[in-house]
Amino acid sequence: MAYRSIVLVKQVPDTANITAEAMKEDGTVNRAALPTIFNPEDLHALEAALEVKDRFGGTVTAITMGPPKAADVLRDCLFRGADRAILLTDRRAGGSDTLATSYILSQAVKTVGNYDFVFCGRQAIDGDTAQTGPQCAEKLNIPQVTYLEEIVNIQGNIAELKRNIGHGWEIVKVRLPCLATVVETANTPRPWSAKRMMRNKAKQAPAEIPAATSERLEQLKQQGKLLEQWGLDDISADIDRCGLSGSPTKVFRIQSIVLKKEGFTEIEPTETGVRRLIRELVGDRTLG
Ligand SMILES: Cc1cc2nc3c(=O)[nH]c(=O)nc-3n(C[C@H](O)[C@H](O)[C@H](O)COP(=O)(O)OP(=O)(O)OC[C@H]3O[C@@H](n4cnc5c(N)ncnc54)[C@H](O)[C@@H]3O)c2cc1C
Incomplete structure (x- = not known):
């Protein structure tokens, strides 16, 4: 049986090189002012999809939502082995929070249709919410497996997946189609293939060449x-x-927090301990 995988990949600002122009006045990310990279965990999501294709047969479709420049990550997916790549770009999607992003991505997945797996990274390094994958699964009404570490086996429409649960692992059986969010310890992303790079490097999305006429695009x-x-x-x-109209989240300010206190406080795991902890957190305004 061949399995059709869809991978959701995101181009993110390189958070190691943030400048003062990182955020716009309306609290959304000023993507144009930042160097961009392939969201690290999405490379592992792509590798998981490629592994399913290698071991069991099938296809891999990569989707990204973002500005025209986000097509970079799609070319990267094609260089590594994806069969199809789709850029979802629309000015009306700008400023989307996770609720709107997951709605848009789930609509795109439904439009591709006929899929067995949706793979996402666990989280993106710019928003760091880890909400988009699970929210997509809810909107697609399919089961989700978060923190995927290993694809143990797939038989018929049942996948056996190993997930990281912090201090150990759990192997779950899930009915397909399902969505999995992948962690960076799951696999080693394969490098670009020279042949695939030569075949795909000239591919551009229409939005990247706005001056092109319809004849030229054809x-x-x-x-x-x-x-x-x-x-x-x-x-x-x-x-x-x-976009903004579908996004209840408003980011008013981003602060760089430097924790100065050293050492730790041990709280006993009792009712009194928890009360003490809450009092302390409220007292130093961490809560409330
Ligand atoms: C500082 C800051 C704070 C924010 N706080 C919030 C908040 O509190 N609540 C909120 O709803 N939004 C928030 N956002 C907005 C949120 O980051 C964006 O909506 C973003 O598009 C999706 O969330 P994420 O980056 O956190 O993705 P995550 O949920 O961390 O991403 C998980 C996975 O989903 C997939 N994915 C995510 N976005 C895309 C995409 N555009 N295309 C393809 N695949 C994708 C990838 O596989 C990714 O690895 C915040 C943004 C910033 C910069």
Whole structure:
């Protein structure tokens, strides 16, 4: 049996090189002002999908939502072994929080259709919420396995997956289709293949070449040099659930917190201990 995997990959600001222009006045990320990289854990999500293809047969489709420049991560996916790559770009999606992002991505997954696995990274290094994957699973109404460490086996429509539970592992059996969020210890992402790079490096999304006429785009398509690109209308998205209008979260300020206190306090695991801890946290304004 061949398995069809969809991988959700995100281009993120390189948080090791943040500048003062990192955030716009409205509290959203100023992506244009930041160097970008492939979200680290999404490389492991891609590798998990490629592993399913290698071991059991199937296909891998990569989807990213972002500005035209996000097509970089799609080319990267093609260089490593993805069969299909889709750029979801639409100005009306700008400023989406995880609620809106997961809605848009789940609509894109539904539009691709006919899938067995959706793989995501556990979290993205810019938002760090780890909510997008689980929220997508809820919207797709499919089971989710978070913290995927290993694909133990797949038989028919049942996958045996090992997940990291902090101080140990748990092996779960899940019915397909399912969504899994992948951690960085799960695998070693494969490098680019020289052949695949030569075949795919010239591919561009229409949004990357805004001056191109429709004839030119058609010509590029015929030459196999056009990346697939969708907007919100292509995935039948309800516009009110996308972008700022679909996002209840507002980020007012980002602060760099430097913890100065050294050492630790041991709290006994009793009712009195917990009360003491809460009093302390409220007292130093960590809570409340
Ligand atoms: C400082 C800061 C604070 C924020 N706080 C909140 C908050 O409290 N609540 C909130 O709802 N939003 C918040 N956001 C916005 C949130 O980061 C964005 O909505 C983001 O698009 C999705 O969330 P994430 O980056 O946290 O992704 P995560 O949930 O950490 O990402 C998990 C996985 O989902 C997939 N994924 C995520 N985004 C995309 C994408 N665009 N395309 C393809 N795959 C994707 C990837 O596989 C990724 O590894 C915040 C952003 C910033 C910069």
